[in-house]
Amino acid sequence: xxxxxxxxxxxxxxxxxxxxxxxxxxxxxxxxxxxxxxxxxxxxxxxxxxxxxxxxxxxxxxxxxxxxxxxxxxxxxxxxxxxxxxxxxxxxxxxxxxxxxxxxxxxxxxxxxxxxxxxxxxxxxxxxxxxxxxxxxxxxxxxxxxxxxxxxxxxxxxxxxxxxxxxxxxxxxxxxxxxxxxxxxxxxxxxxxxxxxxxxxxxxxxxxxxxxxxxxxxxxxxxxxxxxxxxxxxxxxxxxxxxxxxxxxxxxxxxxxxxxxxxxxxxxxxxxxxxxxxxxxxxxxxxxxxxxxxxxxxxxxxxxxxxxxxxxxxxxxxxxxxxxxxxxxxxxxxxxxxxxxxxxxxxxxxxxxxxxxxxxxxxxxxxxxxxxxxx
Numbered sequence: 121x122x123x124x125x126x127x128x129x130x131x132x133x134x135x136x137x138x139x140x141x142x143x144x145x146x147x148x149x150x151x152x153x154x155x156x157x158x159x160x161x162x163x164x165x166x167x168x169x170x171x172x173x174x175x176x177x178x179x180x181x182x183x184x185x186x187x188x189x190x191x192x193x194x195x196x197x198x199x200x201x202x203x204x205x206x207x208x209x210x211x212x213x214x215x216x217x218x219x220x221x222x223x224x225x226x227x228x229x230x231x232x233x234x235x236x237x238x239x240x241x242x243x244x245x246x247x248x249x250x251x252x253x254x255x256x257x258x259x260x261x262x263x264x265x266x267x268x269x270x271x272x273x274x275x276x277x278x279x280x281x282x283x284x285x286x287x288x289x290x291x292x293x294x295x296x297x298x299x300x301x302x303x304x305x306x307x308x309x310x311x312x313x314x315x316x317x318x319x320x321x322x323x324x325x326x327x328x329x330x331x332x333x334x335x336x337x338x339x340x341x342x343x344x345x346x347x348x349x350x351x352x353x354x355x356x357x358x359x360x361x362x363x364x365x366x367x368x369x370x371x372x373x374x375x376x377x378x379x380x381x382x383x384x385x386x387x388x389x390x391x392x393x394x395x396x397x398x399x400x401x402x403x404x405x406x407x408x409x410x411x412x413x414x415x416x417x418x419x420x421x422x423x424x425x426x427x428x429x430x431x432x433x434x435x436x437x438x439x440x441x442x443x444x445x446x447x448x449x450x451x452x453x454x455x456x457x458x459x460x461x462x463x464x465x466x467x468x469x470x471x472x473x474x475x476x477x478x479x480x481x482x483x484x485x486x487x488x489x490x491x492x493x494x495x
Contacts, residue, residue: 141183141185144179144182145178146180151172153165153167158176158182158268161304162174176269184227186225194207210235233270236255236265237259237273237274240253240254252277257278260274275312295313314337322352322356330352330356334353335353350382354389366389366393370389379416391410400436408433410433411433427468430463430468431464438484441453451488454484454487455485
């Protein structure tokens, strides 16, 4: 047994958590009690002498009081998109749950289902597609996991994994399997399958075909799918290099959309158009909107878009610094460039641009500091 696992046993004994499960819905207040059932249809929670039912579609988060300490750590790592760390923590949680040590709180039957799903999710994110597919197959087919809450996600991620493997035949097999899925999930899964087909076409640079599928998704009654469809149309127009079409569509999205994540993506496209034309002032103003007004915060799934907007904003200040003739203006713009690149390193310490941004923050900080006057 590893020293980490032993330490987790000790931590668990000290923490002695209250025996209360917690369900956080997407809308409304969190509920606490004892979870009696968790399926793709609903979660049933015993609260005192009564029971409350939350539709699975409205569930944001489920927390069990008997979760191994390492499992809670894995959830935190997943929220931070630290997939490798999460996989390690999940392995520790499994070891803890299977331990015969005294004092170990054995998690209830919910644990194998959650462990399988989150392990598959992390494996997919780090490129371990075959292992992820095994996890998703278990969630879809294992009788012990019948009606589990992650059934819809297992189908969707199976399609995504096969798409990443460029295995069209297996994608079609999975779509046929979806046609036999539970009636409550079938229509939603068919829409999600259409999205994966669109993504597969996009991956092959078949932008016109992908765009047609994304356009059909953009009119979906499901807000998440509609946003994905709209985003897909934007990406296809960019791939087609249809600048006028992209500008018109992006402006329409910015004028009509309400979701910050979608606004960020559309506004970034407008900023990129100005950036590519070297219209630095216009691009700067648009990237400022992306960075500040349209920032949906962590967990919205568009962190890379926000990170890129922040980097491009710094690059605009670089170009404006280069073009500035007035010494005071040059100094002020250098300060803005330094500040922007510094913010990027703080906001995204593990991001794609961290090292380059750190170097540029120092470079422009020096340029923003006036030399001492000679006496």
